[in-house]
Every structure is written in C-alpha cells, then in structure tokens.
Amino acid sequence: EACISAVPLPMEAAGPSSKEEDVAPFRPSFSSNISLGFPAPKVRCPRCFLQPGGFEAKAIDLAAETRRRYPGAQWSDLDVRMQAQVIKGALQPTHYLIDPHSMYMKYWDMLMAVCLVYVAIVTPYEVIFVGALEPTNWLFIAGRVVDLMFLKDMVLQFFLIEYAETGPPKFIKIIREPREIRIKYLRTWFPIDLIGLFQYDLLLWLLKDVTTLHIKFLRMCRALRIVRFFRVMHASQLMSRWQDYFKISYATRRIIRFTCALLVSFHWLGCFWGFIGHTYGVELCDAGGDRIYFDEEVPISGVSWITSLFTGAKMSPDHPCRPWHVYTAALHFSVMTVTSIGYGDIYPMRNEEYWACILCMLLGGVVWAAVIGETCAVIASTDPVQERFECNTDMLNILMSNRRIPADAQVKYREYLREAMVFDTAQHFRSVASHFCPALRGELLTRVHGEWLSTLSYLGRASDRCLKHLVDALQLRFFSRTELVSIPSAFLCVVDRGAIASGGQILLRGAVFHIDFIVENPAFRRLKETVSLNYSLVTTLHRDDLFEGIHGEPAVVKVVQRSALLFAMTQSILICAKAFRRQH
Numbered sequence: 001e002a003c004i005s006a007v008p009l010p011m012e013a014a015g016p017s018s019k020e021e022d023v024a025p026f027r028p029s030f031s032s033n034i035s036l037g038f039p040a041p042k043v044r045c046p047r048c049f050l051q052p053g054g055f056e057a058k059a060i061d062l063a064a065e066t067r068r069r070y071p072g073a074q075w076s077d078l079d080v081r082m083q084a085q086v087i088k089g090a091l092q093p094t095h096y097l098i099d100p101h102s103m104y105m106k107y108w109d110m111l112m113a114v115c116l117v118y119v120a121i122v123t124p125y126e127v128i129f130v131g132a133l134e135p136t137n138w139l140f141i142a143g144r145v146v147d148l149m150f151l152k153d154m155v156l157q158f159f160l161i162e163y164a165e166t167g168p169p170k171f172i173k174i175i176r177e178p179r180e181i182r183i184k185y186l187r188t189w190f191p192i193d194l195i196g197l198f199q200y201d202l203l204l205w206l207l208k209d210v211t212t213l214h215i216k217f218l219r220m221c222r223a224l225r226i227v228r229f230f231r232v233m234h235a236s237q238l239m240s241r242w243q244d245y246f247k248i249s250y251a252t253r254r255i256i257r258f259t260c261a262l263l264v265s266f267h268w269l270g271c272f273w274g275f276i277g278h279t280y281g282v283e284l285c286d287a288g289g290d291r292i293y294f295d296e297e298v299p300i301s302g303v304s305w306i307t308s309l310f311t312g313a314k315m316s317p318d319h320p321c322r323p324w325h326v327y328t329a330a331l332h333f334s335v336m337t338v339t340s341i342g343y344g345d346i347y348p349m350r351n352e353e354y355w356a357c358i359l360c361m362l363l364g365g366v367v368w369a370a371v372i373g374e375t376c377a378v379i380a381s382t383d384p385v386q387e388r389f390e391c392n393t394d395m396l397n398i399l400m401s402n403r404r405i406p407a408d409a410q411v412k413y414r415e416y417l418r419e420a421m422v423f424d425t426a427q428h429f430r431s432v433a434s435h436f437c438p439a440l441r442g443e444l445l446t447r448v449h450g451e452w453l454s455t456l457s458y459l460g461r462a463s464d465r466c467l468k469h470l471v472d473a474l475q476l477r478f479f480s481r482t483e484l485v486s487i488p489s490a491f492l493c494v495v496d497r498g499a500i501a502s503g504g505q506i507l508l509r510g511a512v513f514h515i516d517f518i519v520e521n522p523a524f525r526r527l528k529e530t531v532s533l534n535y536s537l538v539t540t541l542h543r544d545d546l547f548e549g550i551h552g553e554p555a556v557v558k559v560v561q562r563s564a565l566l567f568a569m570t571q572s573i574l575i576c577a578k579a580f581r582r583q584h
Helices: 064-070 079-091 103-128 138-157 180-188 188-195 200-206 212-245 250-280 305-311 323-338 351-380 383-402 407-419 421-433 436-452 462-472 545-549 554-583
Strands: 033-036 060-063 163-166 171-175 475-479 491-497 501-502 505-508 530-532 536-543
Touching: 060 064, 060 079, 060 138, 064 079, 103 138, 103 250, 103 323, 103 462, 138 188, 163 180, 171 180, 171 305, 180 188, 180 436, 188 212, 200 554, 250 351, 250 545, 305 323, 323 351, 323 436, 383 407, 421 501, 421 536, 436 491, 491 545, 536 545
Parallel strands: none
Antiparallel strands: 033 060, 163 171, 475 536, 491 536, 501 505, 501 530
C-alpha cells in the first residue's frame, strides 16, 4: 500500500504547499500538495469507468487530508502505513466518471465515427428527397439504430471527463467535477443533440394522410435534423484520440481528408440544391408517392428547377416521385458547379434559386481551389529527402554544365547523389530523434541499432541506460565504390548497408569490424586494409563514448577490460611471431 506510482496524465496545478516538515517521511522532500495516482483495481468495466473504490490522479493536500481522516494529527505524526491510507482515501473518486482516453471510449469513438458518416451522407438525402418512410424500410430501421447510438452517447456525455484548454498561458485543465461536466454539456451540445434526436420520421408516418401543404411543412420541420451535422465537428476530437495508432503518412492523410471533403461537398451542395427546388416548387407527388398531373401548366408561383426539369419539353424516363432520380439531377448540378464545367441543362428558374446558385458557386469555388492547392502542396512535399535530392541534383547539373565536366564523370557524380539518399535518410531520422527526450530517444535508437550492439560479447551485461547512451553517440559515414574506408582504429564499425572487404573477408549488413577498438594502445589494435565494394553506409562508435557509457557499471567495465587485455595479448603474440619470422 505504500508503493505509489505516478500516472502519466496531465495534472492540474497544485495548490499552496504545507510546511516542509509535513513531508519529512519522503526523500527527497517535495510539496505536500502533490499529484499522484494508483492503478485501479479490477472492476466490472476497468477500461471505462473510474468507479468508487478505484483511483484517479488528482492534486492532494496531505495536511488537510490528514486532519480530515485523523482529527488533531499531523502528517509527520503518521507512520508509513497510515500515510498510505490517507493518500489512498484521497485518491478514491466519489462519482462514476469515464476517461475519454480509455480503450472503451476509443472503440466507442469508432462506432460513433460510423454513425457520423451515416449522418453526413444518408441523413441529408433522407431528409430532403425521401418522404414518409414505412417502419419496414431499411432507411427507417437504420435511422432508429443510429438514433439509439446517439442517445447512448448523450448519456455518456454526462459522465465523460473533460480536457479543456485554458489560458493564456495555454494548458490543459481536467474537469472531473460531475456538476461542472453536466452543466457544460447542457449549455453546449445538448440542445443540438436533442433537436437532432427528435423522431420526425415517426411523425410523418403517423400523419401520412395529410395534404401536400402539410407535407411541405413537415419536410421543413424534418430539415431540423440537419443540425446533427454539427456533430461532425466532433470527428476531429475522435481522430485526435486515435491518431497515434495510425502509421499512414501525413501526406496520405491530407489527400484522403481533402478528397473526402470534396466528395462530401458535392453531396451536400446537391442536397441543398434539391432542398431549394422542393421548397419553392409545387409538389409533383402526393402523399402516397404518385405523380400529380396538372390540367394546365405549373402555376408560375410554384415553378422551380425540379418542375422545369420534369414537366418541361425534355423527354426522359426519370420520374420526379423517385427520390434517387431527383437526387442524381441535383448531384449533377452540384458537380458541374464546383468543377466549373456548367453544361447548362439544369439552371435556376426564380430569384431564390439564383441566389442559392450564387451561394453554391462561391462555396464550390472555394472548396475546389482549396483541394487543388492542397493536392499540389502534398505532391511537392511528399518526401523531404527526395525533394532535397532533386534540388542537389539540379544544382549539380548546372555546375557541371558550366564547368564542362565530361559526361562519364557526370554520370558518376549523379549516381553518388542518388545512392547517398540512404545516408540522407538516416541523417534525417537522427535529426528527428534529436527532438525526443533523452529517455525516449535512447529507446528509439536502441530499437534501431541495438541488434548489433548485443552481438558484442563484452556488452552482454550492459544495462539499458548504457545501451541508450551508446546508440546516442553513434555516427554515420558513407563511402562510394572502391573507396578506401579510412576510419581510425579507435572507432568500432558496423556495416549498415552495402558490402565491404576487410582483411580478405567480405562484410555484409550487420557485420562488425575494428572490434578491438577497446584496446588503449593503438599499436596493439589490428588495422586491416578495408575497401568499400559498393556504396556502403557504416555506423561508428568511438572508444571514449564507450567508456563514458559504461562508467558506473563495474561488471561491464571489468568484462571490457578483460576483453581488451585478451585482444592486446593476441596482437602482441602476432607481432612477436611476425618479427621472429622476419629474423629467421
């Protein structure tokens, strides 16, 4: 119970500290107003709720908690077990709350993302183009299932911990007070969710035997369900909780995001154009879905682009009472408007439609320009290493053309730049790793370079701290074909790419040479002539960095010293043998 582990969550600012002697049992000393967390015990839904009896991270005033639990006692008067009980009681939540970063909420976010896609695509089509639905219709059933999902989500919002940004200065505030959470939701998203949850379809089905005027009015009321579109703005919050689980490049994400935005814009503008036509045009279908025929022409007050398209001189098998036919015509107009094609077969018929058409053209033009600009930007900056290579190659070509360098030499220089992209990529990776904190940087580099370090016998007992220091000190070198690998013997070398000939042996990827770099006297190191057979990338480690990394680990130092002694003795025997052979 006295073992306390810190939880890696954003903590609230601690209040004023109590006296220094209140925290005397802990070393080193720190404020008695601390943020701690305990692992939650197994409960019915351990990945979802912070239940009474579990634990949550919070700021604790140890002096106040001690007075509340043991009246008249001081924190310094308690033994370790009593102090642990005080902290344990202070960390126990008193309400059922849901952590938005729990696995339960992550999977629930996936389900809500599917519901949001349904809302963004199916709901506009259903509201604007489809009339009253029978309970056996698949759109009716799917709509009620989605409504149930949103109803459950509304209930969850009353128990969901909030991470709110405040400032300046900007920081994350964790809202755990149930009253504050519920008041915030009631003042923000609750009215929108409630309006979107109203069952207009059931109302239309119950009043299906009404006049066409009432149908138009009920369609206007039904359009209020479109306020659920605002829930799509929650998609960014859902993606922020899952973005670390995706390994798709940001360029690909941007292309996918803007492609989806373009397709949704086509769909929404088409639905908006259909809504304008249905709103200002006379009804061409009755409540039962049958065509209404007029003895004379359509009344001038009821003319719209829909009545002009389906009652004009144009011969077509399409039917105005079939929602898919009307939607297809509206989508055709939307795509023409956004892409600036404009066939002219569908056009506004009245002043209201002209204004709606102007709005569609303005919005569509902005979306089209944004998508084209973003696509060009993504294509231009997909690969920073490739972009740098192309710039360097262009500069090299200009220089070689001005200096009139021979064509065969130009090919060699271009080939080197192209093969050196591997070296540039490795350097760029280390530059990215340099932005990490020391612990994570060492862990990342150990996963990349740790395999060959573990093959060295004298580093078999090295700790993780030691290995992290060693991989952080590694350096990269790149060599061209037939180039002499002139690396001093004080460096340990490993072939990262290519092939190298050293002392009559062919070394491939993962091979290590200069393994006796731990010997202090250079005369007792075996320095072999080494040549790069093709374009090779070599990773090096200096002996000073090695001894700095193993400093403080006596067991590893002892093994390294024994290995150095063995290498030195072996080399001295070889030197003596060669000298003896020369004399005899």
